[in-house]
Amino acid sequence: MKFLTTFLKDLKLSFRTFYIYIEIALAVIFILVMLFVLPENFTTEHDIYTLIELEEPAYSSVRTLFDEGAEADRLIYLDSREAIENALLEDREAAGIHVFQSAEGRITYDFVLQGYESPKLVELLKQTFIGDLTTYMPDYEDQVSITTLGGAREKLSDRLTVLPVFLVLNSAFTGLFIVAAYIFMDKDEGTIKALTVTPAKISDYLLAKLGMMLVMGMLTSLLVTVAIARGSAHYGPLMIFMAAANLFGTAIGLLLTSFYDDLMKAMSSIFVVVFVLAFSTISYFMPSFSPLIIRMIPTYPMLVSIRELLYQQPNLTYVYATAGGLLAGAALIFMLALYRFKKTLTV
Amino acid sequence: MVKVEGLYYSYTNDDKYAVKDISFEIAEGESFGLLGPSGAGKSTTQNILTGLLPLKTGEVQVAGYDMHHPKREMFNKLGVSFEQSNVYGKLTALENLEFYRKLFDVPTLDPMELLTLVGLEQVASKKAATFSKGMKHRLTFVRSMLNQPILWFLDEPTTGLDPAIASVIKDIVKEKKERGTTIFLTTHNMFLADELCDRVGFIVDGELRLIDSPRNLKLKYGEKLVEVEYVEEAAQGDEANQAVAAEQPIVSDSADGSGTGTVGRATIGGGTGTGAHLIRRHFSLVDPVEVAALQEVLATRKIETMHTKEATLEEIFIKVTGRKLV
Structure with a gap:
């Protein structure tokens, strides 16, 4: 009940601040660029x-x-x-x-x-x-045969191939970027102190933030996917996966925020983390370069899973296994963040 | 209601204590004031009592809860009014109170009635960010009343408020006190403490120097004085006296040490030459010389006003601690 009250208050506050509108504006800009500026396939053919x-x-x-x-x-x-x-x-x-x-x-x-x-x-x-x-010479015979080990996979358009990158870095990691801003706003206003002297728990406070980021992330991911992928995405599994990814991203944001008492100091760490997470896009776009260290970055299986959900025949086992891993990771990181906040929230 | 024993707290986890070896008790229904200058340790003590700071060394019980293991439900019994206003600027005054009232598990007061109590009913639907400092302070104050606390922590409740609003706040606190609410007041405003508290504690450099009721402190440390205003006819040709009388207004000050206690005079009727002067003098009721002087004045002069004057808590604080309340 207290979680719900805090969550609804946070949701109301989020719609009265500009952060959510920045997220929506970014999503809209991405849609416009993908639909009206870039072609569906970035051709490599030349005249x-x-x-x-x-x-x-x-x-x-x-x-x-x-x-x-x-x-x-x-x-x-x-x-x-x-x-x-x-x-x-x-x-x-x-x-x-x-x-x-x-x-x-x-x-x-x-x-x-x-x-x-x-x-x-x-x-x-x-x-x-x-x-x-x-091949035009008489009696020419083709002696070359090609065997594809990975099996024949349908090819996504370039537009759809780019979509998972936006969904991961923007929608899934909304919380990573923005939760710090909301928490430091509460610290600046001193409202965290006021909340601490009520029967509400710190976990209620953090879960409410998690919930608010989830709503924002789901909203932008749905908006972008509907506009770009239209009917070719598997929306049910995709939304489940995006929820898991978003919770994971926000949990990281909460943990990072717990180490700082001002937004500027926290931003440097957030940028480093985002920079590392963005590395996986290299292997995503160039499968020939995918060393283990990059495949271990959580964003790599996220990108691959979302791409799976854009195929007609997705590998749902892989997708759900990844989502499960992200949820477990989110729970663990959230517990760490909770421990940190209990020690440092009001001091 | 509150029991503190051997409380120490260091922000740096070393022997630089913000509060050291503090012990006191507050009975149910009592109004206790912790008085001291800025940085004395008032807020640290209050923050430990309200769970905002963890209890490290010492024993603290608040409303029956051991603060080594505070429980969230204890906050159903507590109200905390902060010195710095801390309300959601993006929410309206009413939304702020409605949000907080839902966090309590006990019956709460009607937010609109609380806003009316402090004159904010007209701005109930305006965002708190648009409020003046005083309005935000009032909102923070009434928020602490939502759950009808049995133990009410008030941190500088009237600081920065205009006298009329400060008076309203004081009346509310007095009324709650009469209804049996235990009050823990931290302030550097001795007049407020004098008016509201059954007992006060003087805290300086993290140490609690003294605890007693304001009355006992005045009896023990204050000097009993009588302030008398009387008319004195100036002698003709006493030019020096007339010049002084024309220039000096009546001023309030402590005795000048001459034994007469004369501290001010003013010409009555604005005339010159043989004008009458209004004299204000303080006489110590402890010093026999001054008692005699007072008796002479009463017998020979026309008395305009006369009343006893006690030492203020501030004067006693300075006397006891050697420090000013700044």
Whole structure:
């Protein structure tokens, strides 16, 4: 009952301060950027400016070869070498190819590049092109087979792939950032002292803060997920997972706050913790670089779990196991924070 | 109601004690004032009694609870009014009281009635952040009454308030005292303590120097004085006397040590030459010379006013501790 009273008071106070509106504004900005500024997939394909200076029938053969190739939709035909070079000046991502007949009568393929490409990339480009050409040779047989160990996994759009990062760093860790601000506001006003001389327990006070952060986190995560993922997210498990992640984040925030008596001092520690937690995004975006130490950062399984819940067939066992671990961690950290607050809250 | 025995407290966990070897008891229904200058240890003592600071050394019982193991339910019996206002600025006055009343497990007073009691009913629905310092102080004060405490801690309850409001606060405290509420007052305002307390304790440098009732302290340490105002005709041609009379207003001060106790005079009627002067003198009822002087004045002068004057608690505090209440 006292927890509920304190929680409702904190909720009322949170809507009368600007922190919650900052959270909502951040969520809205993220939605707007994702929907209206960035494309659904951040393409890595580049335009290829092409010039074929050959006589018939060589011209038609090469043109057919190009038009049937994998990069056909990226080819832009131009009518002079100078035009290719000018186009490359305008588009620094693009490459060019100039096909002409050499003095010896051979068909020559001249790649026109920007100059910043590494020798490895240039060689790769060259070999790929040669490889493509060989497939047109009579009696060609493909001797290469590919085996994927991880099993065939559906591919999320880039927009959906980014979504878990926002959900973890903003919604799950709302409490990590903001709970300190609320507690130091109570300390400044002296209202913590007034609360301490009532029958309400310190645990009621801290649980109310946990609850308030949970509401804020769930609100922003739901808002962003609905806007970005629409029907492709598994909302039930996602909300359960986000609740566990949010409680974990706020518990860390409470523990950090218990060591300080002013917001400025606490912020330096909070930034260090956030910086460390954000490291996991490297491995999330580059699975080839995922050393154990990064996978042990709690945000890594959080990111992977949320991504799972955006797949059509999520691995719910992994998700719920992670959520369970986060809840256990949250409970442990909360107990530590409670111990610290009991010792230091009013002194 | 309160029992303190051999209380020591150090903020730094060493032998630099904020309070040392303090012992006292407060009976049920008694009004006790802990008096001392800033930094004397008043707030530290009160904070230990209210559980805001942990009890380290000594024995303290508050409302039947051992403060080595305080229980949350004890706060149903306690009320604490803080010197510094501490209310939620983003909540209205009424919301502040409504929130706190729900935290108690005992019947509480109606918040609106409490606001009316201290003249805040007109601003009940305004956010406390918009209040003046005095208004916030009144809100903090009535909040401590919500649970009808049997033991009421008041920390400088009238400091910073205008006289009219301070008078209202004093009347409320007096009324609660009459109804049997035990009061623990910490203040450096000796007049307030004198008015409200059955007993007072003088605390200086963390040590409790003296405990007694204000009356006993005055009887024991105060000098009995009589203040007399009488008219004295100035002699003709006494220019020096007339000049003094024209310049000096009546002033209140202690005896000048000359034995006459004359401390002020004023010309009556504003005239010059042979004008009458109003003289105010203090006579000690202990000193036989002054008693004789008083008798002479009573016999030969026209007495305007006369009343006994006791030493103030502040004067006694200075006499006992050698320290001023600043």
